[in-house]
Amino acid sequence: MLQQTQVATAQPYYERFIARFPTLRALARAPLDRVLAAWSGLGYYRRARHLHEAAGIVVREHAGRVPSEPRAFGALPGVGRYTVGAVLSIGFGVPLPVLDGNVARVLARIAAKPWSVRRPADAKVLWEMAGALLDPRSPGDWNQALMELGATVCTPRAPRCNACPARRSCRAHAAGREEDYPPVPPRRASVRLARAVVRVERAGRVLMVRRSGPLLDGLWEPPGVDLDRGEPAEPSLARALASLGLRGTLVATPVRIRHTITHRAIEAQVWRLEPRRPLPRAGARFRWVAPGERDVALSALARRVLALCSRGVSGRERS
Numbered sequence: 001m002l003q004q005t006q007v008a009t010a011q012p013y014y015e016r017f018i019a020r021f022p023t024l025r026a027l028a029r030a031p032l033d034r035v036l037a038a039w040s041g042l043g044y045y046r047r048a049r050h051l052h053e054a055a056g057i058v059v060r061e062h063a064g065r066v067p068s069e070p071r072a073f074g075a076l077p078g079v080g081r082y083t084v085g086a087v088l089s090i091g092f093g094v095p096l097p098v099l100d101g102n103v104a105r106v107l108a109r110i111a112a113k114p115w116s117v118r119r120p121a122d123a124k125v126l127w128e129m130a131g132a133l134l135d136p137r138s139p140g141d142w143n144q145a146l147m148e149l150g151a152t153v154c155t156p157r158a159p160r161c162n163a164c165p166a167r168r169s170c171r172a173h174a175a176g177r178e179e180d181y182p183p184v185p186p187r188r189a190s191v192r193l194a195r196a197v198v199r200v201e202r203a204g205r206v207l208m209v210r211r212s213g214p215l216l217d218g219l220w221e222p223p224g225v226d227l228d229r230g231e232p233a234e235p236s237l238a239r240a241l242a243s244l245g246l247r248g249t250l251v252a253t254p255v256r257i258r259h260t261i262t263h264r265a266i267e268a269q270v271w272r273l274e275p276r277r278p279l280p281r282a283g284a285r286f287r288w289v290a291p292g293e294r295d296v297a298l299s300a301l302a303r304r305v306l307a308l309c310s311r312g313v314s315g316r317e318r319s
Contacts, residue, residue: 004044013042024064028055036218036297045216050078068092090140097130098143102150108182109154112171116182188263195268196233197224198241199305202279205288206309208302209244220287221299233269248275257304268301
């Protein structure tokens with residue numbers, strides 16, 4: 001969870017996740033849908049898939065015990081060099097360094113070098129420096145302290161240098177140029193996307209379909225379609241619904257839902273469908289979801305649509 005999420009955000013998810021899957025065997029036996037549902041809201045769902053897959057491998061191939069040998073642990077899905085160093089040093093006392101954004105910032109400032117962890121050559125130097133500074137007698141404590149130093153003291157803006165135990169060794173501080181290191185990477189340009197989704201209700205529940213593809217694969221969302229710039233929504237949405245066996249009268253609503261996935265800024269138009277034929281039953285492709293239901297792996301957009309239903313928002317009202 002901490003690979004892409006701040007501690008304060010991840011903590012309640014972690015506590016609920018551990019309560020739901022208290023052992024590796026429980027996680028390995030759980031259906032992927034249930035794991036994705038527990039992860040819903042944290043984003044980067046590939047992490048949840050990797051975690052579920054890794055739990056299965058540990059149970060099958062390592063007798064249910066997380067391997068402490070770096071090569072074996074590093075072969076698990078979703079485990080890179082940083083995760084190897086963090087988990088094995090903290091969990092098993094293996095003398096391995098860590099390098100994340102916080103650690104890289106601390107090291108770049110100590111050396112007063114414009115190193116960026118995103119550049120391979122700089123990352124190589126930063127890994128070497130992290131390894132040279134590592135306390136092999138207590139690598140887990142050292143790594144945690146270094147990560148915490150970057151997260152709470154040596155912050156990107158307005159670092160608290162007076163509280164820093166490394167300030168006497170910090171060349172950037174000596175030069176009064178702490179915020180010049182490391183260089184701020186250029187922001188990735190935001191991509192604006194348009195989407196149309198349809199709200200189909202039955203007995204207080206809303207129809208969801210399972211997504212497929214590189215984005216949000218396996219999550220449940222209202223039926224919909226991505227739109228090209230200037231493309232009219234109604235005919236494209238009608239064709240998408242017909243491919244699912246859904247036909248009826250589409251009714252435009254004034255509701256627009258804006259949300260962001262990584263660098264994608266998405267605006268979704270919400271339509272209603274007045275069906276002409278029997279609605280589909282729940283199954284592998286369709287699911288009827290009640291507002292407030294927590295055991296379904298829903299996308300953020302799906303939860304926003306469900307929230308509209310729980311508030312009784314009609315096609316004549318605005319979100």
